[in-house]
Amino acid sequence: MTLVNETSPIHLRDYRRPDWSVETIELEIDLGIDTTEVSSRLTLRSNPSSSAPLRLDGEGLELLAISLDGSALDVHAYRYDKGVLEVDGARDGSVLETRVRVRPAANTTLEGLYLSGSREHGFLLTQCEAEGFRHITFFPDRPDVLTRYTVTLRADRERFPVLLAGGNPAGNGELPDGRHWARFIDPHPKPGYLFALVAGRLENIQRDYVTADGGKVKLVIWSEANVIDCCHYALDALERSMRWDEQAYGRNYDLDVFHVVATHDFNMGAMENKGLNIFNAKYLLADPDSSTDEEYRAVEAVVAHEYFHNWTGNRVTCRDWFQLSLKEGLTVFREQQFSADSNSASLKRIEDVALLRRTQFPEDAGPLAHPVRPAEYREINNFYTATVYEKGSELVRMIAGRLGQDGFRRGMDLYFERHDGQAATIEDFLSALGDANRIDLSPYLAWYAQAGTPRLHAKGEYDAARCEYTLTLSQQTRPTPGQPEKVSLPIPVKLSLFDRQGTMLPLHLDGDEQADGTEKVIVLDKGSQRFVFKHVLAPPVASLLRGFSAPVVLECDYSPEELALLLTHDADGFNRWEAGQQLAMLAFDSLHEGHHSDACKAWCDALAALFEQHAIDPALLADLLTPPGEIEFADRQSEVDPGRIHAQRQTLQHRLAERIGIDALLARYHALSANAHQHLDNASQARRRLKRRVLELLALVDAGQAHALAAKQYESAPGMTDRLAALGVLVRDRAPQASDALAHFRQRYANNPLALDKWFTVQAQVPGDAALAIIKQLENDPAFTLKNPNRARSLFGAFASTNPSGFHRADGEGYQLLTERLAQLDALNPQIAARLATAFNGWQRLEPLRRHAARLALESLAQREGLSPNLSEIVGNVLQ
Ligand code: PHE
Ligand code: ZN
Numbered sequence: 001m002t003l004v005n006e007t008s009p010i011h012l013r014d015y016r017r018p019d020w021s022v023e024t025i026e027l028e029i030d031l032g033i034d035t036t037e038v039s040s041r042l043t044l045r046s047n048p049s050s051s052a053p054l055r056l057d058g059e060g061l062e063l064l065a066i067s068l069d070g071s072a073l074d075v076h077a078y079r080y081d082k083g084v085l086e087v088d089g090a091r092d093g094s095v096l097e098t099r100v101r102v103r104p105a106a107n108t109t110l111e112g113l114y115l116s117g118s119r120e121h122g123f124l125l126t127q128c129e130a131e132g133f134r135h136i137t138f139f140p141d142r143p144d145v146l147t148r149y150t151v152t153l154r155a156d157r158e159r160f161p162v163l164l165a166g167g168n169p170a171g172n173g174e175l176p177d178g179r180h181w182a183r184f185i186d187p188h189p190k191p192g193y194l195f196a197l198v199a200g201r202l203e204n205i206q207r208d209y210v211t212a213d214g215g216k217v218k219l220v221i222w223s224e225a226n227v228i229d230c231c232h233y234a235l236d237a238l239e240r241s242m243r244w245d246e247q248a249y250g251r252n253y254d255l256d257v258f259h260v261v262a263t264h265d266f267n268m269g270a271m272e273n274k275g276l277n278i279f280n281a282k283y284l285l286a287d288p289d290s291s292t293d294e295e296y297r298a299v300e301a302v303v304a305h306e307y308f309h310n311w312t313g314n315r316v317t318c319r320d321w322f323q324l325s326l327k328e329g330l331t332v333f334r335e336q337q338f339s340a341d342s343n344s345a346s347l348k349r350i351e352d353v354a355l356l357r358r359t360q361f362p363e364d365a366g367p368l369a370h371p372v373r374p375a376e377y378r379e380i381n382n383f384y385t386a387t388v389y390e391k392g393s394e395l396v397r398m399i400a401g402r403l404g405q406d407g408f409r410r411g412m413d414l415y416f417e418r419h420d421g422q423a424a425t426i427e428d429f430l431s432a433l434g435d436a437n438r439i440d441l442s443p444y445l446a447w448y449a450q451a452g453t454p455r456l457h458a459k460g461e462y463d464a465a466r467c468e469y470t471l472t473l474s475q476q477t478r479p480t481p482g483q484p485e486k487v488s489l490p491i492p493v494k495l496s497l498f499d500r501q502g503t504m505l506p507l508h509l510d511g512d513e514q515a516d517g518t519e520k521v522i523v524l525d526k527g528s529q530r531f532v533f534k535h536v537l538a539p540p541v542a543s544l545l546r547g548f549s550a551p552v553v554l555e556c557d558y559s560p561e562e563l564a565l566l567l568t569h570d571a572d573g574f575n576r577w578e579a580g581q582q583l584a585m586l587a588f589d590s591l592h593e594g595h596h597s598d599a600c601k602a603w604c605d606a607l608a609a610l611f612e613q614h615a616i617d618p619a620l621l622a623d624l625l626t627p628p629g630e631i632e633f634a635d636r637q638s639e640v641d642p643g644r645i646h647a648q649r650q651t652l653q654h655r656l657a658e659r660i661g662i663d664a665l666l667a668r669y670h671a672l673s674a675n676a677h678q679h680l681d682n683a684s685q686a687r688r689r690l691k692r693r694v695l696e697l698l699a700l701v702d703a704g705q706a707h708a709l710a711a712k713q714y715e716s717a718p719g720m721t722d723r724l725a726a727l728g729v730l731v732r733d734r735a736p737q738a739s740d741a742l743a744h745f746r747q748r749y750a751n752n753p754l755a756l757d758k759w760f761t762v763q764a765q766v767p768g769d770a771a772l773a774i775i776k777q778l779e780n781d782p783a784f785t786l787k788n789p790n791r792a793r794s795l796f797g798a799f800a801s802t803n804p805s806g807f808h809r810a811d812g813e814g815y816q817l818l819t820e821r822l823a824q825l826d827a828l829n830p831q832i833a834a835r836l837a838t839a840f841n842g843w844q845r846l847e848p849l850r851r852h853a854a855r856l857a858l859e860s861l862a863q864r865e866g867l868s869p870n871l872s873e874i875v876g877n878v879l880q
Pocket of ligand 1: 129130309328
């Protein structure tokens with residue numbers, strides 16, 4: 001088979017300082033839907049240690065004029081070929097002026113300058129991370145070239161009443177022929193990837209904000225008129241994020257304005273452009289009638305994430321794209337801290353760890369595995385991954401845990417002090433954190449360089465005669481592509497010991513003088529190590545890796561009784577949940593092997609007892625009652641049959657529902673349903689979460705009754721959380737009431753794209769062989785289009801990545817349909833095609849029939865002519 005990807009990779013070790021940098025850029029942009037003209041004036045600085053000619057990046061630009069130091073250049077004095085403009089005769093201090101034409105309406109990639117919405121009503125906007133700026137003008141498009149921006153926008157006033165760019169407003173006015181202009185100056189030097197503009201008919205809501213250090217800021221959220229009322233929650237979340245960053249990190253906002261814009265046409269979640277954040281509407285708009293509780297929390301988290309980037313990403317940016325996790329991992333961590341502070345810390349931790357296991361662990365275990373700081377890449381857009389983001393955040397968390405709260409803050413202060421205004425590396429980050437605390441953190445660099453999830457093996461032995469408990473920890477990481485050998489990593493293990501009554505024991509670790517307290521962090525930094533605890537009077541149960549203190553897979557031979565004890569008694573909400581997950585895994589394995597199961601009984605008994613305890617937080621209870629997902633179960637198997645996994649997971653839940661009993665479920669459902677409303681406080685959200693879970697369990701043991709209740713809940717729901725929960729039960733069960741509810745929903749939300757996405761998604765998640773026909777029918781719905789990323793994801797992303805038993809059909813038709821659509825999508829939007837293609841990750845571990853079908857589909861996709869570098873890199877890597 002031929003190699004699909006012919007482009008050569010870029011290596012971290014080849015990093016060189018830029019030959020040329022740009023001190024200032026003046027952009028004058030004449031905006032139009034079909035064509036836009038961009039004039040740029042660059043003041044150049046040459047790197048004294050280099051004599052290389054001036055080379056600027058530029059993709060798909062129609063060059064209209066070019067001059068150097070005031071003289072138009074002769075055609076022989078420059079060359080523009082294969083994305084590079086080379087110019088002769090530039091010196092330090094030279095001024096290069098260019099004028100180019102670009103075509104926003106024809107741009108379906110949603111990178112560079114593009115049109116969101118229709119030609120008549122839509123607006124223009126830009127997306128430059130990672131390498132979009134070169135689609136707008138010629139520039140050294142790399143994150144270590146920091147430049148001061150002056151941007152002047154000109155456009156027809158009628159069609160583009162609102163003109164925005166990053167930085168502070170610096171004047172506006174009228175022009176002849178109904179045109180107008182607006183200028184923005186950004187005082188903070190920034191790389192091209194943080195440039196942004198927006199132009200069109202937009203409404204706004206705003207609020208004045210005074211920073212802790214007395215700065216006056218106007219916060220403005222912009223959207224199309226019909227949804228402007230859905231922006232208030234985001235504005236609140238923005239204000240809360242700003243306060244939090246002042247209090248937690250002493251970081252103030254640094255411009256006079258902070259603009260946020262919502263668009264329905266966006267490849268990712270949102271973008272932290274300096275002073276002009278742009279959001280996928282899905283993560284900005286929220287209202288009770290069309291957003292679920294989870295979506296409200298996601299809006300809050302993404303608003304915070306983008307805001308926090310102002311310091312971790314913008315003020316201190318990345319030297320090169322290998323350092324992406326320097327800003328992303330750190331900013332995810334900061335967002336997780338903020339969300340933990342604003343809501344429930346243990347629920348947030350559960351949610352984040354579940355996400356890590358569902359998305360990052362499979363990535364780390366398959367052909368797409370790469371380190372948090374990759375050593376090479378071909379297409380940078382393929383590296384915005386769960387590994388860089390979520391595992392990256394776990395690494396920061398481990399280090400923060402090592403330093404303690406005050407130590408981490410000291411380290412962050414030093415990091416900002418040293419690197420404000422710079423493009424930094426992960427080494428810089430670790431040095432600052434370490435230096436501020438006189439600790440050498442360099443051993444943690446290995447975590448950034450090594451792919452794969454370490455397996456932490458734990459074995460406990462109790463010596464009754466000596467009253468000693470010995471814990472032997474060892475680690476092993478399996479080979480990943482390109483990394484056959486693995487090194488030992490420092491693994492912090494937070495632990496407690498419980499006696500058999502469920503009481504925490506004081507810890508006396510041998511060799512640790514100040515040993516006291518009931519919780520402790522020990523660090524495994526070799527292949528294997530023994531830790532001896534003294535004065536332990538009876539055989540204890542170890543609660544290990546509390547709070548998920550390291551991103552590893554824990555292997556420990558717990559008995560079902562030991563896990564049930566932790567599930568019942570562990571005071572730490574996260575580890576209580578974790579014990580339940582481990583116990584459910586044991587239960588699942590024993591079902592898998594087909595024999596009678598103590599683990600299943602222990603799991604059901606413990607949960608049934610907790611179900612009766614009214615003191616427990618209903619949201620935590622809902623999570624405890626949810627076993628690991630199908631993807632997590634599949635991750636543990638060497639030969640995966642997704643249909644069988646689905647069936648066994650259902651069996652497991654069925655046993656649980658049976659054990660709790662129809663009467664108890666019904667009683668709880670009714671209690672939780674009394675005077676339903678849509679208040680957003682934690683307690684109300686928690687009740688809704690448990691209500692959904694109870695309804696789902698009830699549907700397993702008394703479908704008729706559960707479906708009748710769901711239909712009623714659908715009709716009388718005060719908001720989207722209850723409505724979608726009910727619809728989900730009806731649709732996934734293919735209940736007789738499902739079609740009426742679906743028809744109603746389709747009509748009710750015909751003009752609400754975010755709500756309609758959910759209508760596509762619930763149906764795409766119907767388990768088993770029924771899914772394919774549903775997908776094919778939904779594709780023909782007039783509202784379906786591959787051009788809109790949210791819509792494409794709502795159908796094909798949901799099908800391929802969240803519905804294993806539906807997608808992985810034994811006949812391979814799921815694979816054929818997806819690869820067909822990927823090829824079509826690739827012609828429109830390569831980034832989205834590449835991302836959806838990652839659904840094939842893990843195909844090598846499928847049972848033989850499916851594996852064969854997946855290989856055929858992937859190979860035929862790989863052999864198509866003209867695939868984008870994005871999609872061919874993913875397909876090529878997945879096939880390896
Ligand atoms: N930097 C954005 C974020 O995580 C993500 C993003 C990457 C958006 C590339 C668009 C393009 O906050
Ligand atoms: Zn980010």
